Amino acid sequence: MNNRKKRELIGKLFLSLSVFTAFLGIFWLLFILSDLIIKGASAINWSLFSKNFVPPGLSGGGMKAAFIGQLIIVSIAVIIGIPFGLLGGTFIAEYGRNSKIAKLISIFADLMTSIPSIVVGTFVYAVMVKPMGHFSALAGAVALAVIMIPVMLKTTENMLKLVPWSLREAAFALGTPYYKVIFQIVYKNAMTGLLTGTILSVARIAGETAPLLFTSLNNSFLSFNINQPMASLTVTIYRYAMGPYDNWHQMAWAASFVITLFVLLTTITGRLIIKWRYKK
Amino acid sequence: MGDYILKVKNLNFFYGSKQVLFNINMNMASNRITALIGPSGCGKTTFLRCFNRMHDLYKGNRYEGEILYKEKDILKMNDNIELRSKIGMVFQSPTPFPMSIFDNVAYGLKLKGIKNRTEVKDRVEAALQGAALWQEVKDRLSAPAGGLSGGQQQRLVIARALAVEPDILLFDEPTSALDPIATAKIEELMIELKKITTIIVVTHNMQQAARVSDYTAFFYLGELIETDKTEDFFTRPKNKQTEDYIRGKFG
CATH class of the missing domain: 1.20.5 (Single alpha-helices involved in coiled-coils or other helix-helix interfaces)
Incomplete structure (x- = not known):
């Protein structure tokens, strides 16, 4: 008792x-x-999105350049990062399954995910910005991609390893070549997981500031040239939040709100897709 | 009778340097069910997987000897798609692909390059009929295969193998993940399928071997100990080890 x-x-x-x-x-x-x-x-107001920066001290203006810059930089990072991460993860989980080199890559990817992002920024500064002689949006995107690749790679590896081996054997038993097994069976089976991985890795880099400080830097003007410095939302928030002006702080808050909303919405969208797929 | 679709001659098999099959000689009769039994690790599954060259997937595996399929040596063939459409395989746990019921069954056809829609449709229907699943799924062919019950999934996998019109079906413990009712359906189906294919089945379940098979082969430590007509095999085993095994003395 x-x-x-x-x-x-x-x-x-x-x-x-x-x-x-x-x-x-x-x-x-x-x-x-x-x-x-x-x-x-x-x-938040419309001019935040529609108007460009104005000189310090003046009221009004917006962050149009930062929004567009952010979009461009993240998009390029995704275009570089997703294929590398996906194919790398595929190598580790499929073709290189039992090889030492795959295990080594996997361990390094694990280590990479915990590298402070500012180190990645300085690294890209050293290998890209310095040799090229100037800051550029491309360097920023590369820095973000470097952060993204190990995340994507590890998720891909884990998701593909969750697909039961017997399913692959069943496909092989019909005479399916390995690349078709991967594309038509394994990827499809792991689709929800891969999608989550993609979303997570996009969310991971969308809010990064440190790697961009040394690479894409900033730009007071709207720019579409990826070979030149470009404004990004996070760096702009950083600058505006530190600035002495009240309307800067206001805009920094608004921008933070937007970027948080973006991350939140991408995550929710991902979840909804997952739910919808399972229901179907 | 007297017609052997498969002839195994002096087959040895190695996983790397470890030999797991020793000098197997055995013939499989056409349109009959041959059951392979024996304790875990006796090599029966390894033996089964030689027939569609599943071992090729992994490095370091080596075959010696001959497996003649219609007088052609399987171990010397180099077209796995062709071989595996003639010799299909059904696994222990159901393995529906992540696609619709229809696409699952049509998968092997597409692989062989059959694109004609009516032909694909007809053969999918015929295969589902053959696997005794048509009545249950004909109204939801576009539904995902994952939504079927375990027993239905297993019959779907059989349909998928049947669609490419194989001569031989290899069953690797096809009912060990199923309940008794689903098991009975699969067993009935296997007997029905004898009309169109030859079946080799690995089973842990001696009653199953006795129920469905025409021939039974007993494996122990990588060797073929005894093979005979199922009836004689279970009632009058010639070998002492076989007798001990079927009496449940070890295994």
């Missing part, structure tokens, strides 16, 4: 402790989000 009471007490204690910590985690998230929504949403 005594023992039972003790068990129940410990059980309740553990339950309340885990509930408490769960709420603690959610609390901070909600705190940040609500702060963002209150300060950010109120500062």
Whole structure:
């Protein structure tokens, strides 16, 4: 009897402790989000998207260049990063399954995911910006891609390894060549996981600032030239939040709100697609 | 009778340097079911996987000897698509591909380059009929195959193998993941399929071997100990080891 009471007490204690910590985690998230929504949403207006930067001290203006720049830089990063990550992960999980080199790459990718992003920024600065002699959007995209590749690669590897081996054998048993097995069976089976991986890795880089500081830098004007410095949302937020002007802070809040919303929406979209696929 | 579709001559098989099959000699009769039984690790599955050259997928595997399929040596053939459409395989757990029921069955046809829509449609229907699944799925051919029950999935996989009109079907413990009712359906189906194919089945279940097969072969430690007509095999085993095994003394 005594023992039972003790068990129940410990059980309740553990339950309340885990509930408490769960709420603690959610609390901070909600705190940040609500702060963002209150300060950010109120500062949002159309000119934020439609107008360009104005000289410091002047009121009005927007962040059009930063939005477009962000879009261009992230898009290029995705175009570089996804294929590399996907194919690299495919090599590790499929063709190179039992080879030492694949294991080595996998371990390095693991290490890479925990490298501070500013180190990636300085690295790209050294290998691209310095030799080219100037900052460029392309260098920024490469820096983001470097961060993205290991994330994508690891997710791909893990998702493909979840596909039961027997499924591949069943396809082989019909005489299917390996590349068709991968494209038609394995990728399709792992689709939801790969999609989540893609979304996660895009979300991972969409909010990065440090790698861009040394690479794409910033630009006070709207630019479409990827060989030149380009404004990005995160760097602009960084600059505006640090600036002395009130309307800069306002815009930084608004931009933070937008970028958070973007990450949130991509994640939700991904989840919805997953749900829809399973229902079907 | 007397017509052998497969003749195995002096077959040895190695995983790397480890020999797992020792000098197997055996003939498989056309349009009959041959069951391969034996304790775990006896080489029966390894033996089964020689017939469609599944071992080719992994490095370091080596065959010695001959497996004559219609007098042609399988081990010397180099067209796996052709071989594997003639000798199909059904696995332990159902393996529906992540696509619709129809596409699953049509998969092997597309692989062979059959694109004519009516032909594909007809052959898919025939295969599903053959696998006794048509009645259950004819109204939802475009539904994903993953939504079928385990037993239906297994019959779908059989249909997928049947679609390419194989001469031989290899079953690797086809019912070990299924409940008794689904198992009974698969067994019935196997007996039905004898009309059009030859079946080789690996099974852990001696009752299953006794129920469905015409011939039974007992493997132990990589050697073929005894093979005979199923009836004689279970009632009058010639070998002491066979007798011990079917009496449940080891295994």
